[in-house]
Amino acid sequence: MTCPKEIRNGPCGGVRPDGTCEVDANTPCVWSDAIRRSGSMTTGSGLLAWIQPPLDRTLEGQAAWLRRPHASGIAPGRPDAEDATSRGDRASTGRLESALRAGRFAVTAELNPPDSADPQDVYDAALVLSEVCDAINATDASGANCHMSSVAVCALLTRAGYTPVMQVSCRDRNRIAIQGDVLGAAAMGVENVLCLTGDDPTLGDQPGAKRVFDLDAIQLLHTIRKLRDEGTFLSGRTLRIRPRLFLGAACNPFAPPFDARVARLAKKIDAGADFFQSQYCFDIPRLETFMARVRDLGLHQRAYFLIGVGPLRSLRAAEFLRAHVPGVHIPDAVMDRMRNAGPPGQQREEGTRICIETISQLRTIEGVHGVHLMAYRQEELVAEIVRRAGLLKTTTPSRRGGGTSRGGTPVD
DSSP states (O other): OOOOTSSSSSOOOOOTTBBSSOTTTTTTOOOHHHHHHHHHHSHHHHTSSBOOOOOGGGGGSSSSGOOOOGGOOOOOSOOOOTTTTOOOOOOOOOOHHHHTTOOOOOOEEOOOOOOOHHHHHHHHHHHHHHHSSSSSEESGGGGOOOOOOOOHHHHHHHHHOOOEEEEEESSSOOOOHHHHHHHHHHHTTOOEEEEEEOOOGGGSSSSSSOOOOOSOOOHHHHHHIIIIIOOOOOOOOOOSOOOEEEEEEEOOSSSSHHHHHHHHHHHHHHHHHOOOEEEEEEOOOOOOOHHHHHTTTTTTOOOSSEEEEEEOOOOOHHHHHHSTTTTTTOOOOHHHHHHHSSHHHHHHHHHHHHHHHHHHHHHHTTOOOEEEEOOTTTTHHHHHHHHHOOOOOGGOOOSSEEEEEETTTTEE
């Protein structure tokens, strides 16, 4: 209950390399401490696998606020446990799920929303990405910095015939607003939703903003799964038409506590995750250790794994990511390559080569089903990387064809 992000099913993916909190670098992550101490408890480690539902905030200030965690929790293991290829009438009709179910090595990429009210800014970025990836992620105020909203970007993308992944962060909206946004997005044709706890406001450009964190990522997955599979809101009220959604979550094999990462992954699958997109991968050996454990538990058969990759623009950018972005791990060997690359233009090319080499290695790891490309407002470079990595023949273009007029109306 003392987690600054109020995560009840932690730890988040932003734990710092020394085990301290993403929000307060002077404080140990409360979940890392809880996991460590649970080892000396008879039932402690077992209770960590239970999915803790959203808090009843009417109990705040009462003794019941700190009731036993498993008293109202959801036991581990989905009652309808299944492999990732058989979702029957709950499957979306979207390109991303179809590509993954067909066994293709999928490619997704991030579109960072503009600081603008002009829809053409969205279309210009999407046009480049659409020809080289299976789906386009619309980020939701990533880094806790304000941009055009993910749901609005997704509305524009579906209107123009693109395949978006709507990111939903728990940081800014409560459970009522989030359920409404998901239904509205589904009505506009959005079929892929990535569920995130979100970066803390103190990490962004408006640190005085109020935290919401009414849900965490696992509770969010469980909430949207109820909408999709049971046709009910969290309140129990029935939907007339259920949304058909492909549910995603984030994973970070590169942040401590390493031993807890696969267990949290399993918890997300139990909550409803169908696919994962990971944090940047610069450390293949650590990823291989993680994926070996994933395979041991058969989790690669219950969900799809898209590993995050991205080009380093320069040594300075690599140093910034390593020092200031919680959850990003860049090994010394990669830093040395960037340091020895020469002037800035050569550093940029070296960062691109590292990304392409990483993709090549990822394609050999069992259980890795694709890559998720992240390059902040560098859409042309993303397209170049996909082509140079030989991925273009594996993708299904994320658009139905045609361009867009200045006003955003699809032109076939």
